[in-house]
Amino acid sequence: MVSMAKVDEKLHGIYQDVVKRNPGEVEYHQAVAEVLETLGPVVAKNPEYLERKIIERICEPERQIIFRVPWQDDKGEVHINRGFRVQFNSAIGPYKGGIRFHPSVYLGIIKFLGFEQIFKNSLTGMPIGGGKGGSDFDPKGRSDDEIMRFCQSFITELFRHLGEHTDVPAGDIGVGGREIGYMFGQYKRLTNRWEAGVLTGKGLKWGGSLVRPEATGYGATYFVNEALKVRNDSLEGKTCLVSGSGNVAIYTIEKIQQLGGKCVACSDSNGVIYHENGLDLALIKQLKEVERRRIADYASYHKDARYTANGNIWEIPCQVAMPSATQNEINGKDAAILVKNGCIAVGEGANMPTNPDGIKVFQDAKIAYCPGKACNAGGVATSALEMQQNAQRDSWTFEETEKKLEKIMVGIHKLCYKTAEEYGQAGNYVLGANIAGFIKVADAMVAHGLI
Numbered sequence: 001m002v003s004m005a006k007v008d009e010k011l012h013g014i015y016q017d018v019v020k021r022n023p024g025e026v027e028y029h030q031a032v033a034e035v036l037e038t039l040g041p042v043v044a045k046n047p048e049y050l051e052r053k054i055i056e057r058i059c060e061p062e063r064q065i066i067f068r069v070p071w072q073d074d075k076g077e078v079h080i081n082r083g084f085r086v087q088f089n090s091a092i093g094p095y096k097g098g099i100r101f102h103p104s105v106y107l108g109i110i111k112f113l114g115f116e117q118i119f120k121n122s123l124t125g126m127p128i129g130g131g132k133g134g135s136d137f138d139p140k141g142r143s144d145d146e147i148m149r150f151c152q153s154f155i156t157e158l159f160r161h162l163g164e165h166t167d168v169p170a171g172d173i174g175v176g177g178r179e180i181g182y183m184f185g186q187y188k189r190l191t192n193r194w195e196a197g198v199l200t201g202k203g204l205k206w207g208g209s210l211v212r213p214e215a216t217g218y219g220a221t222y223f224v225n226e227a228l229k230v231r232n233d234s235l236e237g238k239t240c241l242v243s244g245s246g247n248v249a250i251y252t253i254e255k256i257q258q259l260g261g262k263c264v265a266c267s268d269s270n271g272v273i274y275h276e277n278g279l280d281l282a283l284i285k286q287l288k289e290v291e292r293r294r295i296a297d298y299a300s301y302h303k304d305a306r307y308t309a310n311g312n313i314w315e316i317p318c319q320v321a322m323p324s325a326t327q328n329e330i331n332g333k334d335a336a337i338l339v340k341n342g343c344i345a346v347g348e349g350a351n352m353p354t355n356p357d358g359i360k361v362f363q364d365a366k367i368a369y370c371p372g373k374a375c376n377a378g379g380v381a382t383s384a385l386e387m388q389q390n391a392q393r394d395s396w397t398f399e400e401t402e403k404k405l406e407k408i409m410v411g412i413h414k415l416c417y418k419t420a421e422e423y424g425q426a427g428n429y430v431l432g433a434n435i436a437g438f439i440k441v442a443d444a445m446v447a448h449g450l451i
């Protein structure tokens, strides 16, 4: 056992080094700080992790690939974007994590996402390592043909680094079934292999899994319901806010409604829809999944709904908040408003949506704060179920697959809850998720020697 003071000093030094070695990558620094701040007790108990520099190694990606993505728009104009894939850690399985297309993407965003993915994937109990990729390409307003040409160019470079036993991407912001289809087609053409397990989130007719589109939102909702059960409560009858109106938000709203909750607001990057009588999910799906329109259009179908351009969704009173859009969408001030308005649970469908000040407010208020790396792990867990079905050349029913997802989420909740309890911090899901996710990866790294 090493003294806590010595461990804290060591972890602080590691964090300082991460900042120095990765200048300007503020989201990555934030993700590392949040994990390192909770690892003290487990490191003190296992000095071997320090001796073998497991934490320094976990903070350094195994491989980072940055590449040029040239493509032509419908008018023949040439564009150049930048592509990224960070293969962070393969101690417990092939790199696994989504691809994000958004103009804000740069190395620091992909690294924070890849770092989070290491611990998240470990929590699922499935054999998947951590990775993430993306591009600063903006898909908004682009035609299907432009999206196809971009995806083909992206994979023309990336394909050589992928493989069902090497690195298995999936979707994230701006990447859904359409984009995965174009990437899979190009991978097949370049490799002359029908290798289903190389990508997940595939279409149902060509190797996809039922429930994968629903999985992140459904899983996050199950997690929050478990956290409420511990408090002798449930989602039944709760008024909920769900930010975003993309894949994760839509299926979070769906599962909350199935469990008897009422979602009154959602959003996109332009504004917020508030519908006190409860959101019309069929309309949201039509606007967003089929017609690719803005959420503002919702208000023209429901006269009792209110649209606020650039509004702040967290100012609407609720009991449960499910941030499902992007990183750092809740700050300390937003968190304080939520708590003041009676919010009792926050379930993160998005990755790192609450900034450190916000997390502190939720933890001080002792509400059920469910961090993304545990709460939104249902998506990647179902991707691993898709890989299992691909390996078996089988496909399971919706009911069977959803039952497995629910069991995995109940299991992740229990693991995080029990780990926090074991380390004397009952109810601290941040600590529980970080420690439980870390131990499995760290032990595998010790077993593999110095690599």
Ligand SMILES: NC(=O)C1=CN([C@@H]2O[C@H](COP(=O)(O)OP(=O)(O)OC[C@H]3O[C@@H](n4cnc5c(N)ncnc54)[C@H](OP(=O)(O)O)[C@@H]3O)[C@@H](O)[C@H]2O)C=CC1
Residues within 6 Å of the ligand: 171, 172, 173, 174, 175, 216, 243, 244, 245, 246, 247, 248, 249, 267, 268, 269, 270, 324, 325, 326, 327, 349, 350, 351, 376, 377, 379, 380
């Ligand atoms: N898809 C998955 O399986 C998983 C996703 N996640 C995380 O969930 C979150 C949402 O992803 P997903 O639903 O797949 O993505 P989508 O692209 O389907 O939807 C994203 C939604 O969030 C909004 N949004 C994105 N960026 C911003 C921004 N900077 N400011 C305000 N709103 C924004 C989008 O609005 P607009 O259309 O206006 O841009 C859109 O409504 C991300 O944090 C992602 O990393 C986590 C686990 C798995």
Ligand SMILES: O=C(O)CCC(=O)C(=O)O
Residues within 6 Å of the ligand: 096, 097, 098, 099, 120, 168, 169, 170, 171, 172, 200, 351, 376, 377, 379, 380, 381, 383
């Ligand atoms: O399904 C996957 O592989 C990745 C999902 C993802 O990107 C995430 O969990 O953030």
